[in-house]
Amino acid sequence: MYFKERAHAKLHDAQLQASLARFQGKFVPARKTAITELDDFEGTRDAAAEIRQRALDDLDVWLTIFDENARARGATVLYAQTPAEINALVLEIAQRHGVRKIIKSKSMVSEESGLDHAIEAAGMTVVETDLGEYILQINNYEPPSHIIGPALHKSREEVSALFEARHGTPRKDAIDELCLEARGVLRTHYLTADMGISGGNFFVAETGSVVLVTNEGNATLTTTLPKVHVAISGIEKVVPTLEDVATLMRLLPRSATGQSISNYVDILTGVKDRGEFHGVEHMYFIVVDSGRSAVLGSDVRQALRCIRCGACMNHCPVYQNVGGHAYGWVYPGPIGIVLTPMYVGLDNALDLPYASTMCNQCGVVCPVKIPLPDLQRKLREKEFERDLRSWHERVGLKAWGWLARRPALYGVATRVGVRMLRTLGDRNGMIRRLPFGSGWTDERDMPAPAGRTFREQYKARKAASHPDALAVSVQGKPSASEAREGSRKETLG
Amino acid sequence: MRVGFFVTCLVDLMRPSIGFAALSLLEAGGADVYVPPKQTCCGQPCYNSGDRADTIALAKKVVHEFEDCDYLVAPSGSCSGMIRTHYGELFADDPAWSGRVAKLASKTYELTDFLVNVLKLERVPGDYRGTITYHDSCAGLREMGVKTQPRALLAKMNGVRVCEMADAEVCCGFGGTFAVKLGEISARIADNKCQHIVTSGADAVVLGDLGCMLNIEGRLRRRGDATKVLHIAEVLAGEP
Numbered sequence: 001m002y003f004k005e006r007a008h009a010k011l012h013d014a015q016l017q018a019s020l021a022r023f024q025g026k027f028v029p030a031r032k033t034a035i036t037e038l039d040d041f042e043g044t045r046d047a048a049a050e051i052r053q054r055a056l057d058d059l060d061v062w063l064t065i066f067d068e069n070a071r072a073r074g075a076t077v078l079y080a081q082t083p084a085e086i087n088a089l090v091l092e093i094a095q096r097h098g099v100r101k102i103i104k105s106k107s108m109v110s111e112e113s114g115l116d117h118a119i120e121a122a123g124m125t126v127v128e129t130d131l132g133e134y135i136l137q138i139n140n141y142e143p144p145s146h147i148i149g150p151a152l153h154k155s156r157e158e159v160s161a162l163f164e165a166r167h168g169t170p171r172k173d174a175i176d177e178l179c180l181e182a183r184g185v186l187r188t189h190y191l192t193a194d195m196g197i198s199g200g201n202f203f204v205a206e207t208g209s210v211v212l213v214t215n216e217g218n219a220t221l222t223t224t225l226p227k228v229h230v231a232i233s234g235i236e237k238v239v240p241t242l243e244d245v246a247t248l249m250r251l252l253p254r255s256a257t258g259q260s261i262s263n264y265v266d267i268l269t270g271v272k273d274r275g276e277f278h279g280v281e282h283m284y285f286i287v288v289d290s291g292r293s294a295v296l297g298s299d300v301r302q303a304l305r306c307i308r309c310g311a312c313m314n315h316c317p318v319y320q321n322v323g324g325h326a327y328g329w330v331y332p333g334p335i336g337i338v339l340t341p342m343y344v345g346l347d348n349a350l351d352l353p354y355a356s357t358m359c360n361q362c363g364v365v366c367p368v369k370i371p372l373p374d375l376q377r378k379l380r381e382k383e384f385e386r387d388l389r390s391w392h393e394r395v396g397l398k399a400w401g402w403l404a405r406r407p408a409l410y411g412v413a414t415r416v417g418v419r420m421l422r423t424l425g426d427r428n429g430m431i432r433r434l435p436f437g438s439g440w441t442d443e444r445d446m447p448a449p450a451g452r453t454f455r456e457q458y459k460a461r462k463a464a465s466h467p468d469a470l471a472v473s474v475q476g477k478p479s480a481s482e483a484r485e486g487s488r489k490e491t492l493g
Numbered sequence: 494m495r496v497g498f499f500v501t502c503l504v505d506l507m508r509p510s511i512g513f514a515a516l517s518l519l520e521a522g523g524a525d526v527y528v529p530p531k532q533t534c535c536g537q538p539c540y541n542s543g544d545r546a547d548t549i550a551l552a553k554k555v556v557h558e559f560e561d562c563d564y565l566v567a568p569s570g571s572c573s574g575m576i577r578t579h580y581g582e583l584f585a586d587d588p589a590w591s592g593r594v595a596k597l598a599s600k601t602y603e604l605t606d607f608l609v610n611v612l613k614l615e616r617v618p619g620d621y622r623g624t625i626t627y628h629d630s631c632a633g634l635r636e637m638g639v640k641t642q643p644r645a646l647l648a649k650m651n652g653v654r655v656c657e658m659a660d661a662e663v664c665c666g667f668g669g670t671f672a673v674k675l676g677e678i679s680a681r682i683a684d685n686k687c688q689h690i691v692t693s694g695a696d697a698v699v700l701g702d703l704g705c706m707l708n709i710e711g712r713l714r715r716r717g718d719a720t721k722v723l724h725i726a727e728v729l730a731g732e733p
Contacts, residue, residue: 007678317664317682318675355675357668357682358541359631374582377541384543393542401539401547404502405554407531418506430714439676444683444711447507454500454509458528 003351007322019153020323027314030258031365037260038250048251049369051244052305055236056296062205062238063287069208073270075283082290083113089286090115090197090230091122097228097282099124099194105212105219106130107199108147108308109232109288111330112343115197116141127189129218131182135159138166145324147331148256148310153323186218196222196280200233201307202248203285206241209269210285213252213262220266229268229280234288236296236304242267248307251367256309291343300375303338305368312362312372318355327352334362334372341379350388353379415456418449496524496607497562499555501572502534503703511703514730515568515604521730522612524566529558535567537575541669545583552580553590556597564611565601568726570633571702577601578636603633605642605701605725614646619731622652626695627725628686628709629662630702643701643725653728658693660685667708683712690720697721699728 010016035041055062067077080086086109094102102119104110104126116137119126128137132151136142139162144150151159156175163181164171172178198219202211210231212219223229239245245267253259272279295304313319313333324332329340329349337356341349353376362372383389384397403410424431425448434441496519500512519526536551555576559565567573577598584590608614625647633639647653666672666682673679686709690698698720700706710722 004675004677007675011677011681317666317685318678321678321681321685351674354671357631357664357666357671357679359664359668360635361631361662361664364635377543380541380543381545382543384545389543397539397542397544398547400534401536401544401551404533404536405547405550407533410533414506428714430711437673439673439679440711442676443680443715444676444708445714447707447710447714449507450509452509454505454512455530455532457509458512459530 003326003328003355006326006328007355010322010326015155015158016153016323019155020320023149023152024320027257027310031255031311031314032258034254034258034260037254044247044250045367045369047247048307048367049305051239051247052307052368053302055239055244056301056304059235059238059296062240063235065205065240066203066208066238067287069206070270070285071208073208073283074273075208075270075285077285077287080286080288080290086110086113086232086286086288086290087115087118089284090232091118093228093230093284094119094122094124094195097195099228101125101127101189101193102195102197103127103129103189103193103222103226104133104197105199105214105222106133106150107197107232108144108330109199109234109290110197111144112288112290115232127186127193129186129189129216129222130214131179131216131218134182134186135162138162143325144330145332146310146313147308153325190221190225193226195228195230196224196226197230197232198223200231200237200285201252202245203233203238203287204240204242204245204267205238207267207269209242209267211245212264212266212268213249214266215257215259215263217264220264223266223268224278224280227281228284229282230284230286231268232286232288234290235292236306248367252307252309255311255365255367295339295342298342299378300338300342302370303335303342303372303375305370306335306339307368309367311365311367312370315361315365317357317359317361327355334376335370338372338375338379346379346382346386347388350383353377353383411453411455414453418453419451421449422451424448494524495561495563496526497559497565498526498528499532499535499559499565499567499572499576500528501567501569501703503707504568505533507707508703508724511568511724511726514724514726515566517618517730518604518608518614518726519566519612521616521618522608522614524564524612527562532558535572535575537572537579538669540575540579540583549583552576552583552594556580556590556593560593560597563600564607565597566604566607567601568604568724569702569704570603570630570637570639571704573601573603574632574636603637603639603642603701605646605729606637606639608729609642609645615649617646617649617729619650619727619729620652621650621728621731623697624654624656624695625697625699625723625728626656626658626690626693627661628658628665628690628698628700628705630700630705631664633701634662639701643699646725646729647699650729656693656695658689658695658698660689665705665708667705669704672704672708679708680712683708684716687712687716687718691718695720697723697728699723699725701725 128134135151145153200210201213253262319333337352358373430445504511536548539547584594665686666679
């Protein structure tokens with residue numbers, strides 16, 4: 001099923017529509033208020049975009065520095081080329097440490113590889129500890145619909161019913177009661193897990209650290225209570241310095257949830273030293289390529305600046321109406337329709353680059369200034385070049401381009417065209433059904449054209465007032481200078 | 494001051510009255526208006542559908558037709574935005590054209606922006622009576638910086654009362670071919686817009702881009718709503 005069909009289903013899902021309406025009143029206004037706290041929000045955006053771009057421009061260098069510094073602090077740095085390699089590395093680590101139970105804080109990269117399924121298939125237990133991810137996990141691994149609020153699409157009632165069924169406890173309806181129940185369940189797992197897996201908002205080159213930005217405290221517990229911590233994130237998440245992280249952190253929570261700062265920011269560096277109380281005994285980084293170096297070498301490379309705040313989807317009129325599941329893969333919304341085709345192959349995501357009105361609200365709110373509509377258009381160009389669009393779309397487009405380059409023929413064709421269209425209008429001048437345009441008229445009228453084009457009316461007016469001036473526009477094919485001369489005459493005449 | 498008027502293909506074909514209203518406004522502001530007779534389309538439909546070759550051909554045609562003018566003015570934020578903010582990228586690797594394109598881009602204006610900031614129009618010729626709500630079309634707002642200009646002009650009209658709708662800056666769902674390719678989503682977004690228009694209590698929604706007008710009007714009528722949908726030029730010129 002493709003985007004259009006999935007979106008159709010989502011538009012008619014009343015429960016989802018109610019959740020989306022509720023969600024829309026939250027992050028967008030919260031961000032709007034939060035960004036006013038910064039003296040120079042736009043200047044900070046410029047700085048953040050520059051930091052991210054600088055890291056990407058010399059990514060190999062920063063990754064090498066990160067690697068050296070992380071190893072110097074006792075961590076092991078591993079690299080995964082493919083999603084399958086992520087899973088294989090995790091299972092290998094688990095085996096090495098005799099792990100039976102794994103707890104996880106949020107990691108979108110692990111969604112790319114279906115890590116939880118691989119862990120279960122290997123006979124181990126895995127428990128998601130981010131509340132949203134936990135809800136989805138106990139609902140038969142429902143996919144997340146938003147990168148920072150994975151269960152935004154679910155109503156409180158659904159969660160109540162789910163907890164009652166899965167936990168076997170009396171039904172609770174208040175949100176804080178539900179949270180307490182989840183907390184109780186999760187606490188037991190924290191204390192009995194052998195290994196914790198986290199994502200990584202940033203890898204810091206100068207210190208070899210991973211930065212985790214969360215609100216529930218689950219990442220802190222996940223990465224410090226078990227003896228083994230595995231942090232998984234993409235190669236593009238490396239930033240040069242902690243100072244850079246500080247700048248990015250001024251924007252990340254504000255752009256995401258409208259918070260000045262998230263409830264928790266963990267900066268985890270190396271393993272527990274002798275005599276230290278806090279920290280893990282074994283720390284692993286899995287640094288993931290999985291299509292990212294291909295993006296880096298493409299003309300949509302700016303997409304790798306993304307710091308996963310979700311502002312683009314929060315503000316996208318398409319996302320706001322269809323939700324994240326319509327996009328069909330891990331990353332929804334404006335950033336998703338660029339990344340998904342790059343990661344899963346353009347041929348497998350043909351309609352995603354078109355899932356945008358190009359309104360550019362996403363580009364305006366992006367804290368690292370990714371020109372999202374431009375990148376979407378780049379993918380549309382690739383589809384066009386590779387003849388991946390339907391024949392009638394290509395023919396229609398080519399015909400328009402061809403006609404618009406031939407003004408005389410264009411004049412004739414449009415005169416005929418608008419007269420024909422005119423006849424389709426009802427007595428209020430509305431076309432109720434357009435042949436070959438049902439996409440428009442299924443749920444909208446099309447106002448019928450006036451019946452005579454501007455060009456013909458203007459020419460007639462000019463001819464009536466200045467008969468001489470007409471000469472230029474009826475000549476066969478005047479040279480450029482003649483045309484200009486002639487048209488000057490028309491203006492001056 | 495020689496002002497090249499770019500009608501835009503949509504206005505040319507669907508609603509020429511907008512073009513004539515714009516002409517009369519430019520003339521009221523003292524501009525010497527020139528209408529290149531062979532003009533067609535700025536190339537945006539091709540551009541946003543990935544057809545770069547045709548876009549470049551049409552862009553060259555526009556440059557050729559308008560580069561001798563002091564200004565290019567269009568009654569559309571979307572088409573003027575195409576010329577001002579996107580043409581440059583098309584010719585980045587073509588030194589023979591990039592200079593000419595950049596020059597045209599720098600003198601390309603959206604109509605209300607031009608009336609306010611270049612012509613400094615003092616008196617608005619039209620006489621419109623009624624309550625208006627203004628929709629900020631995306632390209633006008635985010636590419637051309639059109640926000641205060643139409644409102645400043647409307648403020649000069651005694652009979653006009655502006656009551657802002659909620660989410661005036663949110664897209665109406667048109668998006669060019671998006672409206673047909675993903676018509677159902679497009680219509681839903683348009684419906685949200687219509688709801689805000691109706692809630693505003695205005696008897697007309699006014700905006701600066703015909704594409705968005707067709708979308709909004711089409712959805713309003715299908716909802717059975719008779720709220721007028723007018724181009725800002727029609728209101729200002731008094732020719733709706």
